[in-house]
Amino acid sequence: MNEFEIIKQYFTGHCGRKDVIMGPGDDCALLQLPPNTTLAVSTDTLVANVHFFADMDPVALGHRALAVNLSDLAAMGADPCWVSLALTLPEVNETWLKGFCEGFFELAEYYNVALVGGDMTKGPLSITVTVHGSLPEGKALRRNGAKAGDGIYVTGTLGDAALGLQQQLGNITVAEPHQAFVRTKFEHPHPRILAGQALRDIASSALDLSDGLLGDLAHITTASDLRAQLELELLPLSKAMTDTVKQEQAWQLALTGGDDYELCFTVPEMHRGQLETALAHCGVKFTRIGRMVAGEAGVELTADGKPYQLAARSWDHFRSGV
Amino acid sequence: MNEFEIIKQYFTGHCGRKDVIMGPGDDCALLQLPPNTTLAVSTDTLVANVHFFADMDPVALGHRALAVNLSDLAAMGADPCWVSLALTLPEVNETWLKGFCEGFFELAEYYNVALVGGDMTKGPLSITVTVHGSLPEGKALRRNGAKAGDGIYVTGTLGDAALGLQQQLGNITVAEPHQAFVRTKFEHPHPRILAGQALRDIASSALDLSDGLLGDLAHITTASDLRAQLELELLPLSKAMTDTVKQEQAWQLALTGGDDYELCFTVPEMHRGQLETALAHCGVKFTRIGRMVAGEAGVELTADGKPYQLAARSWDHFRSGV
Numbered sequence: 001m002n003e004f005e006i007i008k009q010y011f012t013g014h015c016g017r018k019d020v021i022m023g024p025g026d027d028c029a030l031l032q033l034p035p036n037t038t039l040a041v042s043t044d045t046l047v048a049n050v051h052f053f054a055d056m057d058p059v060a061l062g063h064r065a066l067a068v069n070l071s072d073l074a075a076m077g078a079d080p081c082w083v084s085l086a087l088t089l090p091e092v093n094e095t096w097l098k099g100f101c102e103g104f105f106e107l108a109e110y111y112n113v114a115l116v117g118g119d120m121t122k123g124p125l126s127i128t129v130t131v132h133g134s135l136p137e138g139k140a141l142r143r144n145g146a147k148a149g150d151g152i153y154v155t156g157t158l159g160d161a162a163l164g165l166q167q168q169l170g171n172i173t174v175a176e177p178h179q180a181f182v183r184t185k186f187e188h189p190h191p192r193i194l195a196g197q198a199l200r201d202i203a204s205s206a207l208d209l210s211d212g213l214l215g216d217l218a219h220i221t222t223a224s225d226l227r228a229q230l231e232l233e234l235l236p237l238s239k240a241m242t243d244t245v246k247q248e249q250a251w252q253l254a255l256t257g258g259d260d261y262e263l264c265f266t267v268p269e270m271h272r273g274q275l276e277t278a279l280a281h282c283g284v285k286f287t288r289i290g291r292m293v294a295g296e297a298g299v300e301l302t303a304d305g306k307p308y309q310l311a312a313r314s315w316d317h318f319r320s321g322v
Numbered sequence: 323m324n325e326f327e328i329i330k331q332y333f334t335g336h337c338g339r340k341d342v343i344m345g346p347g348d349d350c351a352l353l354q355l356p357p358n359t360t361l362a363v364s365t366d367t368l369v370a371n372v373h374f375f376a377d378m379d380p381v382a383l384g385h386r387a388l389a390v391n392l393s394d395l396a397a398m399g400a401d402p403c404w405v406s407l408a409l410t411l412p413e414v415n416e417t418w419l420k421g422f423c424e425g426f427f428e429l430a431e432y433y434n435v436a437l438v439g440g441d442m443t444k445g446p447l448s449i450t451v452t453v454h455g456s457l458p459e460g461k462a463l464r465r466n467g468a469k470a471g472d473g474i475y476v477t478g479t480l481g482d483a484a485l486g487l488q489q490q491l492g493n494i495t496v497a498e499p500h501q502a503f504v505r506t507k508f509e510h511p512h513p514r515i516l517a518g519q520a521l522r523d524i525a526s527s528a529l530d531l532s533d534g535l536l537g538d539l540a541h542i543t544t545a546s547d548l549r550a551q552l553e554l555e556l557l558p559l560s561k562a563m564t565d566t567v568k569q570e571q572a573w574q575l576a577l578t579g580g581d582d583y584e585l586c587f588t589v590p591e592m593h594r595g596q597l598e599t600a601l602a603h604c605g606v607k608f609t610r611i612g613r614m615v616a617g618e619a620g621v622e623l624t625a626d627g628k629p630y631q632l633a634a635r636s637w638d639h640f641r642s643g644v
Binding site: 025027028029033035039040042044047048049050075082084088123126132135140142143144206207223 | 357397398450
């Protein structure tokens with residue numbers, strides 16, 4: 001089976017969209033953006049044994065590769081439209097490909113995202129996905145719009161994906177009733193597309209949590225030239241988390257664990273009512289965890305009203321290399 | 323130096339475009355497509371030791387990674403606009419990064435292409451580039467528009483990149499005055515952007531030559547449901563080629579060598595005059611090498627008016643793996 005046969009068998013004939021004038025099979029995809037909209041584009045690479053275990057269930061990997069990219073569209077408040085997939089494989093394994101496609105296209109079809117192109121190459125296992133979305137002009141949720149006095153919020157609960165990873169590594173034993181939950185949180189992140197769209201006229205800034213709250217929120221503080229004050233007691237923790245580890249370790253996982261793909265966003269006080277209505281409407285839980293204040297960019301932690309110091313920081317896969 | 327510092331130092335502050343509302347640094351890039359245009363998108367991955375030698379000059383590699391993608395935009399007749407770069411590196415080597423950026427941004431600036439995002443990950447050396455271009459609505463050069471009777475054309479000369487590769491591998495000795503020429507043809511492919519744009523209202527189909535004329539032209543015959551007849555004596559060969567190898571080997575390299583990144587296109591007889599004018603205007607040499615006829619999809623070769631059979635076929639890097 002050669003490159004063209006693989007593409008024909010596994011990667012064509014999925015989700016159709018009227019705005020795809022030409023999908024895979026020519027030199028370029030040809031796409032029609034709706035009038036008065038802005039194009040949003042994001043790219044993420046997943047490398048075997050850096051971002052995932054090489055023997056990871058291919059269905060979960062297919063889902064994950066698309067989910068982490070859709071999460072970037074969610075963080076801008078964009079409508080997902082099209083996706084390109086560059087897949088580098090050490091060999092053609094049809095069982096693996098079938099599983100990967102199952103996970104990838106299930107999520108793509110859920111959000112009506114069309115695969116419009118990509119590349120298939122031989123080499124060490126690695127996946128690069130580029131997603132394209134559209135946004136009404138001027139409505140994007142950026143990182144640089146936060147103002148002093150805005151509340152800081154997150155969707156869902158934090159640290160569960162990190163707990164799932166630690167469970168998989170055998171470092172933490174999660175009680176039986178929670179095992180499937182934390183594994184799903186790690187393997188099947190759910191991009192917060194609807195929440196992102198609902199926040200368009202409400203949030204002053206937003207991003208998605210991929211590296212961990214502490215490191216990610218720091219990007220908002222830098223871009224907005226403000227300081228963030230977090231109250232650790234307010235961090236939303238799952239029952240799986242509180243049943244498994246002590247408070248200190250739960251905070252550590254919630255702040256630095258990464259891979260949650262929840263949204264972190266800031267909201268002016270005057271939009272608080274709108275926020276309740278908008279996120280209730282799409283069934284997404286959210287929690288106020290602190291506020292933006294004037295001061296040097298960075299994140300300040302308090303517990304019981306006192307400053308709190310954390311040992312480890314956000315994950316940077318280049319740190320060990322340099 | 324971490325991921326964010328690398329991006330800041332090497333990948334920001336280059337070519338500015340007014341249609342880039344938000345470049346690298348947020349969750350997504352935000353881009354403004356001109357009215358009444360179609361978006362053209364293409365993705366290519368280059369993997370070390372599959373598509374290039376891992377010790378290849380990083381300046382040439384940076385150029386090549388962008389050039390092979392721009393070549394896909396050229397093949398559709400698109401105007402290049404934006405590019406995303408996903409770079410996977412085994413380690414942070416600043417000398418290498420500086421060289422890579424030099425080659426990449428020199429070409430990007432030449433065509434006024436803005437780097438709008440991407441990803442930087444640790445892992446086996448690999449580069450995935452996604453380019454975005456715009457096209458007046460309905461003007462794209464597709465592969466499926468050829469008609470019986472159309473002439474088949476190529477730009478430039480064929481097989482020189484393959485000759486450069488064979489020189490580098492030590493398989494073929496190229497005479498001294500031609501050595502730099504064939505090395506440049508292999509290492510510094512030049513995307514035919516202007517020629518592609520000039521062909522918009524003239525060619526009935528087009529693609530770029532990446533895998534070799536024989537395999538690539540077969541895509542036009544399949545998409546257009548026609549047969550291609552090539553006259554081998556008409557293949558444009560450089561003096562470097564004819565001075566180095568015999569006719570038979572020259573044809574072999576021209577037909578199956580790959581990496582030329584010239585355009586192959588079909589033109590109705592009635593547009594022949596326009597073609598001369600349009601390509602002369604942008605200073606691009608081109609040659610008529612055959613014609614499209616009714617019949618089973620595929621490519622027929624003739625030499626001295628007789629059928630000609632070639633041993634080897636187009637390159638497929640998955641063929642050895644399956």
